[in-house]
Amino acid sequence: MSSASLENAFAVLRENDRGTYTVPTKGLYPFQWNWDSCLTALGLAAISQDRAWTEIETLFEHQWPDGMVPQIVFHVPSDTYFPGPDIWQTNRPTPTSGITQPAVAGFAVRRLFDRAQDRHTDRAMAETRSRALLHKIDAWHAWFYRNRDPHGEGLVAILHPWEAGRDNSVDWDEALAQVPTSGITPYRRRDTDHANPAHRPTDAQYDAFVWLVEHFRRLGWDNSLLHDASPFRVVDPAFNAILIRSCADLAAVAEALGEKTLAQRNRAWAQRSLDALDALWHVSSQRYQGFNRATGERIDSRSIGGLLPILAAIPPARAAAIAGQIAAMGEQMHFLVPSHDPGAPGYEAQRYWRGPIWLITNFLIENGLRQAGQTEVADRIVRSSLDLIEKSGFAEYYEPQTGAALGGGRFTWTAAMVIEFLT
Numbered sequence: 001m002s003s004a005s006l007e008n009a010f011a012v013l014r015e016n017d018r019g020t021y022t023v024p025t026k027g028l029y030p031f032q033w034n035w036d037s038c039l040t041a042l043g044l045a046a047i048s049q050d051r052a053w054t055e056i057e058t059l060f061e062h063q064w065p066d067g068m069v070p071q072i073v074f075h076v077p078s079d080t081y082f083p084g085p086d087i088w089q090t091n092r093p094t095p096t097s098g099i100t101q102p103a104v105a106g107f108a109v110r111r112l113f114d115r116a117q118d119r120h121t122d123r124a125m126a127e128t129r130s131r132a133l134l135h136k137i138d139a140w141h142a143w144f145y146r147n148r149d150p151h152g153e154g155l156v157a158i159l160h161p162w163e164a165g166r167d168n169s170v171d172w173d174e175a176l177a178q179v180p181t182s183g184i185t186p187y188r189r190r191d192t193d194h195a196n197p198a199h200r201p202t203d204a205q206y207d208a209f210v211w212l213v214e215h216f217r218r219l220g221w222d223n224s225l226l227h228d229a230s231p232f233r234v235v236d237p238a239f240n241a242i243l244i245r246s247c248a249d250l251a252a253v254a255e256a257l258g259e260k261t262l263a264q265r266n267r268a269w270a271q272r273s274l275d276a277l278d279a280l281w282h283v284s285s286q287r288y289q290g291f292n293r294a295t296g297e298r299i300d301s302r303s304i305g306g307l308l309p310i311l312a313a314i315p316p317a318r319a320a321a322i323a324g325q326i327a328a329m330g331e332q333m334h335f336l337v338p339s340h341d342p343g344a345p346g347y348e349a350q351r352y353w354r355g356p357i358w359l360i361t362n363f364l365i366e367n368g369l370r371q372a373g374q375t376e377v378a379d380r381i382v383r384s385s386l387d388l389i390e391k392s393g394f395a396e397y398y399e400p401q402t403g404a405a406l407g408g409g410r411f412t413w414t415a416a417m418v419i420e421f422l423t
């Protein structure tokens with residue numbers, strides 16, 4: 001992998017930089033996205049640590065009074081994306097969407113904080129800026145457990161597929177089929193103006209996405225009501241594992257800064273959820289499986305959602321089994337890690353989260369594998385990721401067999417992950 005790739009990655013970040021936040025890619029996604037920004041900050045840190053902290057701080061400036069950190073912040077108007085602020089109607093000073101996204105902020109802040117230990121000036125800045133962020137991230141974690149686990153089961157639910165960040169995963173098919181779609185206001189999608197419709201969610205899925213937004217809007221975006229009122233409430237192992245890891249990482253930063261109470265609270269959340277997550281281990285498929293909290297049904301799907309818990313401190317035997325599952329997919333496909341098992345029902349090589357490879361999930365899995373001592377598979381994922389870049393550039397996602405570029409181009413978090421792999 002040449003230094004040209006690194007330079008290209010920096011160029012992608014610069015192109016999508018809007019000063020205090022980055023857009024995922026122009027046209028298709030012209031606003032600030034939650035987990036994109038937190039992961040992008042890791043790449044930005046190689047250019048400027050100051051700018052990296054700003055990326056996360058900007059996102060948290062738009063945290064809701066109840067603690068939620070929104071999925072999208074609509075900093076400036078644009079009509080190239082649907083649904084825009086007129087659909088969400090969340091009534092925020094700067095418009096935002098009304099749902100959230102995977103809680104990677106704690107993980108990202110710890111990574112920035114740990115990185116900054118080498119130089120005195122960076123360290124001083126990291127301490128000041130993470131101290132301010134700690135309390136906001138803690139409030140977000142508290143929001144999750146209060147509103148998305150209202151009956152105290154130890155695991156949080158997502159109420160919309162967009163919250164998972166894996167919008168059209170096979171994991172949601174059955175739960176989404178229970179969402180009514182009649183009576184929605186007619187709308188026009190914009191994503192298919194920028195990307196091939198065959199690589200995007202279907203119209204039927206969009207109808208259900210829109211129904212949920214309109215349903216929550218009718219409930220005034222009152223988060224104390226939404227969980228029990230949503231026909232879609234799914235406990236996803238990946239979403240929970242990310243939250244668990246972020247609680248543990250936030251606790252580590254808090255301990256380093258002498259914030260004992262905050263550290264203890266986050267450690268306790270992480271431990272309780274880790275115990276609850278263990279019950280989602282599925283022996284015959286050797287992965288975690290989520291469940292539909294509205295019906296109690298287990299979600300029998302072989303997606304990346306069952307592998308991403310490697311990011312949390314899961315038992316070594318489970319980590320080894322996950323590494324084995326990934327290695328097995330590597331026997332079937334040229335590139336790793338497909339977002340859905342290529343041999344399993346529902347796999348579609350080019351359709352978004354139903355098969356294609358995403359570099360951010362590669363990065364999160366690689367991080368977890370390394371933490372678990374599974375370096376061989378971790379190294380393979382890094383090689384695969386860099387091969388994809390060499391072959392097809394900084395795409396949104398990639399076809400697992402051919403490595404073809406799919407979705408949007410010049411993609412910010414893809415570039416950020418390349419910087420993470422190379423520096």
Ligand code: 9WN
Nearest residue numbers: 024029033035036071162165166167
């Ligand atoms: C809805 C921005 C986002 C990512 C998600 C990805 C995609 C949005 C969409 O793009 O979702 O949030 O409109 O398709 O699925 O993970 O954060 O890159």
